[in-house]
Amino acid sequence: MKINVLDIKRLDLNLAVIFVAIWQERSVTKAAARLALSQAATSAALARLREACDDPLFVRVRGGMAPTPRAQAMADRLETGIADLWEVLTQQQAFDPSSAARRFAIGMSDDFELALGPHLTKLVQQAGARVSVMFRQTNRHTVEQMLNDREIELAVVSGSVKRAWIAREQIGQSGYACVVDAKAVRVPLPLSLDDYLAIPHLLVSFSGRTGIVDTALRALERERHVYAALTHFSAVPAFLTKTRAVATLPSHAAAALARMSRLSACAAPLDLGIYPVQLLWRRDSNGEGAIGWMRDRIKQAFALALEEAKEIEVSRRARSGQAKR
Known part of the structure; x- marks a missing residue:
């Protein structure tokens, strides 16, 4: 026209x-x-x-x-x-991480901090000594306001956020896995549904009340016993170590926690589905070379986190199969 x-x-x-x-x-x-x-x-x-x-x-x-x-x-x-x-x-602005002094404010919940945060900071350190990352707690309920107020420049969230002024890119998918102290639960891994429901559950939820597991179990006319509820994933090892209990977490967080503690990760014994993971930023920052550079680093970091989650799940299944034979 x-x-x-x-x-x-x-x-x-x-x-x-x-x-x-x-x-x-x-x-x-x-x-x-x-x-x-x-x-x-x-x-x-x-x-x-x-x-x-x-x-x-x-x-x-x-x-x-x-x-x-x-x-x-x-x-x-x-x-x-x-x-x-x-x-x-807005003309694209060049960004040279080897010489630039730049701090990025990135929002994500602590499951993503655990899984991709260490990878991201290593990638940033390798690129430039004067580039740094500040992580801020956010989720799909709070991310819009934080981007609007410029408290953060980019964000990684689960699910979908749709606003015209927010640019978004799906950078992968995640699902769910179980985390246990294998010595304390004393049952084979991966867990059967009966073993899963016989063990007390540690719930990690934004609301602190119910989670996706409860929804899936209601469809099966089953229920679990939740002995404690948390709002942060980082506290899980302290609650599960040497404890007969199980936590069902996003698979990327389960893999990260298993890597850094004595906990073991395995596939969940019921279908909890998968969900998209989105990278968000303000559309009016599309001309900034620094933002484009950081978007690429975040995508690389999440790909590394997903690869770790895949490797741990495969290794746990293989180990369980060998034990049964």
Whole structure:
């Protein structure tokens, strides 16, 4: 479609930026602060937007501003358009890790920190002595706000996050595995379902209440006994070592914990499925060579973590088969 530049000239494209800020913040005051504008200037811009669209766009409700149906219909296209415009106009900036002094802020939950964090820091150290990584705790529930507030520049999360202003790439898949102290549980590995349910369970969950295992067991009309619940994977070895118990974890975290402790990892005795792992970043950073360089390092690190998870599961199965023979 050919654009009439004279018609475009009559519009203030800054209004689109202000719309997106209000849409994301649900507040004129917060949008103004984010854009370094006065509240009066932002309110005036909103008035011009309303006149141009012949719609209120945002109406005041308790706790903020609620978008109208017209605003909801506009939001995705405007977010995408602004991000595309930024990407086109921003020249790719070269990044040389051997000479650059740069600290990256990367968000991920501690299962990913355990699995890919050590690989990532080694790759970074090999590339440049003055490049460093700061890890921040995040997950799919908090990552959007942290990227929006620029607390982090990139993130690794499980599942799917879909917002037009967030760029994403699936860097792999992960599943689930069991972690035990093999000497303490005194049963063959990999665990049978009956042995699995006869052993007390250590739950690691964001909510601290239930997990994917409970959902799968309900379908089988079975249940397990959870003797303790944690919210962080890093504490698992302290709870399982010399203890007759089992924890069911993301396979990449299970492999990492088995590698660094006396714990053993094996396949789970029921089908818990697989899930995508996504790498996220702000689309307006697509022109930054440093961000592109770090994305490649993160993908390499996760590939190494997945390879370790694969190797441990295969080795545990093989060892179990030899023991039975």
